Amino acid sequence: MMKYALFLGCTIQRRVRQYELSSRAVLKKLGVKSVTLKQFNCCGYPLRNSDFKMFVLLGARNLAIAEKRGLHLMTLCKCCYGSLKKVNDLLKNDPSLLNETNAILAKEQLAYTGNAEVTHLLSVLHKDVGLEAIKEKVKVKFKDLNIATHYGCHALRPSEITQFDNAADPVLFDQLVEVTGARSIEWPLKLECCGAPLTGVNDELSMDLMGKKISSATQAGAHFLCVGCPWCYVQFDSVQVKMSLKRGINNQLPGILYPQLLGLAMGIGGNMLGLDKNQIELTSIKNFLAIDSQEGQKQ
Structure with missing residues (x-):
């Protein structure tokens, strides 16, 4: 083990x-x-x-x-x-x-x-557990679900120290997302900062940076933003709610933590994944779950 x-x-x-x-x-x-x-x-x-x-x-x-x-x-x-x-x-x-x-x-x-x-x-899941081993545990795959992956700054840079993935063209997170059956989309601001370091220092600039990212992901066809960092998640969840109220924006793009996304595909219940704790509801994500009969026979 x-x-x-x-x-x-x-x-x-x-x-x-x-x-x-x-x-x-x-x-x-x-x-x-x-x-x-x-x-x-x-x-x-x-x-x-x-x-x-x-x-x-x-x-x-x-x-x-x-x-x-x-x-x-x-x-x-x-x-x-x-x-x-x-x-x-x-x-x-x-x-x-x-x-x-x-x-x-x-x-x-x-x-x-x-x-x-x-x-x-994410490194443990991708490099130590392995994509094939994860696939064996997936029970219900997502169908027609577009995910925008947000890598986060501190995992990629400085690359000679972090050694997480190729800082200019990372694929680790995208491959993990696609194990669930979801499609990891390409979007222009994928590797840009979410604005979290500026929250509480310059809130307006922080929301501007996040707003540009949300707009970029939405225009690329994303249904959800997927993250693997609590700071980035807070930015896309609770701070996005505050931004929507302050700026009168109605179209929110929900953020989901990667283990929540993977957990749903593995058949783990929403309560165990803490879905009820997300400020922007994730109820609609279950509409993208589709049982694949062939996959089910392999399990």
């Missing part, structure tokens, strides 16, 4: 609980064990540009905790993923920084030696 230390970060537990629920449900079906380590702290992302040493220490502590348990670290959040990948790279390539950090960690009987790797849920 594949086993990972599941790193939830801060946002998921407070604002996007459905991401955790749906991820755990899908991983369990696929035989992947997700271990909860309560000692984990913030990934350090908020301090990256204000207190570099603390940013490194917070990330290193998480890595040391996972390493102590002999586990690799799996994130759901792309910001956490990018931050922890960066810290891991820094510590592996800067012996003086590693020694300085370990001197502080020693106060908690912790040390990091570089043996913990950082991965993301």
Whole structure:
């Protein structure tokens, strides 16, 4: 059985609980064990540009905790993923920084030696579980469903650190979507920022960026936006609701978390996937589910 230390970060537990629920449900079906380590702290992302040493220490502590348990670290959040990948790279390539950090960690009987790797849920599904293994667990495929995938910035850049996919022409997320029977469409603003980093700093600009993305995906024929990051999801879900009210926009494009999309195709119930927690209702997505008799005979 594949086993990972599941790193939830801060946002998921407070604002996007459905991401955790749906991820755990899908991983369990696929035989992947997700271990909860309560000692984990913030990934350090908020301090990256204000207190570099603390940013490194917070990330290193998480890595040391996972390493102590002999586990690799799996994130759901792309910001956490990018931050922890960066810290891991820094510590592996800067012996003086590693020694300085370990001197502080020693106060908690912790040390990091570089043996913990950082991965993301989508990478685990695509590279470790594999598309064929996922296909075997799909019970009900989607039909005539167009999905616009939003990769998120911190998974793709800087590519030499994240090593998630080809930053200029990624396919990993699209292939995962198409396992469900849905069609992953091409759309012009696919790799652009969703605007989430600006929310609370410059709300108008944040909504402008998101509005352009929603318009681009809608014009390309998308029925839903699919994401694999809580920050991006909040932007397309709750912030889109606020934008609609503030700007009088009636045509919303619902966002769906990838494990929710996959979970429905695997026959997992909506309650277990936390569909009721999405602010923009996903009721209509079930209209695209169609039982394929031939696939059903193979199961």
